[in-house]
Amino acid sequence: MDIALSSCTSFPIGVIDEELRDVLIHCKGRFSQKLDQQDKCFAPFDATTNLESKKEILNKSISKAYKDLPTSFFLYCVQLLLDNSPVTRKTDHMVEKTKKSGDSKRVFRKIAEVVMNFMPSTHNLVFAFKCALSLGLAVLFGLTYNKENGYWSGLTIAISFDTRRQATFSVANARGQGTAMGSIYGVLCCFIFHKYADLSLLPLLPWLVFYTFLCHSKMYGQSGAISAVIGASLMLGRKHYGPPAQFAITRITEATIGLVCFVIVEILVSPSRAATLAKTALSESLEALQECINKGVVVIPKEKDMPMACTSSQALREGQKKLKSLVYQFEAFIAEAEMEPNFWFLPFHSGCYRKMLESLLRMADLLLFVAYSMEKLSQLSQKDNGGSEVDLQDGMNETMENFKNRVGPTLKCLEEITKMKSLRKLEKELKKRNLPCDIESGEYPNADTFLIGDEEVDIMLGSFFKHLEGIASKTQSNRDEEMLFHYSCLGFCTGNLVSEIIKIENQVREVIMWENPSNQANMKEIYCKISTLRSQ
Structure with a gap:
């Protein structure tokens, strides 16, 4: 809810009318009463009353969900509070167990890993x-x-x-x-x-x-x-x-x-300053985030693909846990680097790293909502679907695929750049191997096609708005209303994920300029040089 409010462009929010505002104030009283009862170990709150409040919010906000995604996400969180629906849950390892059964290659792989563990690295x-x-x-x-x-x-x-x-x-x-x-x-x-x-x-x-x-x-x-x-x-x-x-x-x-x-x-x-470890933890966090999005973010409404949808959701939840632990480690290294003496080293740029930490923490939280909405959409889509609804869901899938195809390479580019020890060493290595790097020749990857800008958020949100408007115009049942709400949650979260990645991209550029004052921190040129060394 805090993320939703911080994403609102202006206050008061125009799409919330007096009637919906009264419903939210009424819900606020219910939350206070509910928390007070739980604090005093009384009987649980009346579920029927919660259901009525949930229906009121759905009825009042269904026509506004696709017009303002932050407001829709705020109402989505209110519903989760009313339903006592935690977005976090224990991971189900049944899918993983099914994979393991009958997979003889896994056994040989484990034996090889055990043997390799005896060899000194x-x-x-x-x-x-x-x-x-x-x-x-x-x-x-x-x-x-x-x-x-x-x-x-x-x-x-x-x-x-x-x-x-x-x-x-x-x-x-x-x-x-x-x-x-x-x-x-x-x-x-x-x-x-x-x-x-x-x-x-x-x-x-x-x-x-x-x-x-x-x-x-x-x-x-x-x-x-x-x-x-x-x-x-x-x-x-x-x-x-x-x-x-x-x-x-x-x-x-x-x-x-x-x-x-x-x-x-x-x-x-091997000097291991806390600042160096913080930079390494940053690249590991970006790699984990990339894995989460590539393997876990998908919306599959077709019944034949339901097992794949469950696997994707499970992979996203497990990847989110890994990302969260890496981000906490990143936070610990930042705290150490802030207290560490600089001596002859370059001072630690605490401001940039703190901003990147804030973005990573926010993205880790948003990924939980993405996993939850994906699971709910998979459950709702198991019922009979009309042809037009399938078309809308296919369009939403296409939007999500575009999101992954655009964000994945960007995270890979940022990961490679943050892994770089220093720009001076990179240039020395190129000269040592006698590898010319002409970024205008077209033979090397163009970083402009990987790095994203603010216009990407507008394009993605515009596509979501178009699909949400189509779903809202064909809404006929409570199931359709719930699907609209889950899709709007997905749209808000993916839009914010792109925004946070752009923030990290800007901070990475600033860190490179901090470490190389004489260089203009041309991300395109740096990525071309890294790609040139990788290709050899």
Whole structure:
């Protein structure tokens, strides 16, 4: 409903007359009463009353649905509230199980995957090399500083190695502060309980409780929390290591030596700044969004194609879950990049990435409504259809196919551009391979045919308006009214999806200009260069 209201061009909304406004105000009172009853654990709200309100909204708004899609979508959401119809639901794996049965190729594929898992990948080899080099240097310099306690420098970084890609400076900062906090807490507890040596480990219990909160903090996370716990436990469980304060200073110094070695090796081998990880997460999110639209967005009214419609809806819901998790990961990397020091690197363009995050979150929400409306349209179309209605549905299918054919290549283009490490490296690679790239020759993909503009939204919405008007003119039953409402939901969501993709396209262009101030950020030229390297 918030998305619908934010999409309205002006207020008050002209298509909502006094009669429909009274119905909405009446529904508002019903929602308040319903929520109040649920809050007090009373009996559920009367379903008959909800049905009457739903019919009132349908009757009052059926002639206005195709005239103003944001208003129609707002009323659509009101209906979902009245019906207690959640757009999210548990995924049904029956379709996937049916696919698996009798598919012998899947078994061989799984066996091959298991065998390949035993083979070390390039990522694992690089990770092993980084661990060995970091630990070797840490122990070497730690022993040089203090022969008796030199191994603490290696232990500091060994306890929290992670095969996942992590922001180098953020992890080092979290580990250093965690070690310092744990050591200081241990020194204080040793000072308090120095007369009761047998109870020295008792103060570790509240620190473990604090650790659970520290694990979920944005600043420290898992690695900082582990360092804090181990720092405290080593201080409280120490024996024959001299005075606590002296041991704590030695531990912190050795930890600093280890962390410096860790950062240096990470920078030399594979520097993973949070800004770099945020850009990688962006390209992965765009790829997941492309899969959702290509595989899941389809409207199939014909009865013989119903299994395909169910499969598409299921694929869209599963793809939406994957997209949502990637977007949340993208959000976490943005938060880390905003706190990460820049040093000699280019400052992180937080404003652009925040806008792209907002667009991706909105699209992930809209895809749920697309899946829901597709499922409802498939159910309604199982009934007998007239010839004219089938023609209208075929026209709507054609519009959706045009939407996919236009949006899919655009997302692929943006994905490839965001995967690019830097424009300078791209040009160096072209010169190294002696690959000329003449964008005017016509031999290379034209980015203008992939990238979309605001006129695409107008064309798509115009096509939807035309089909919705045809459906509204032939409306004869409640089923037709429901189909009109679901089609209008589909039109609103797809139109907003295109608008959000255009916003991301503009922000990607701005990020490229930010990273390459001397370049005009010609998306067509950049995509041609990427395509030239890909084709070789």
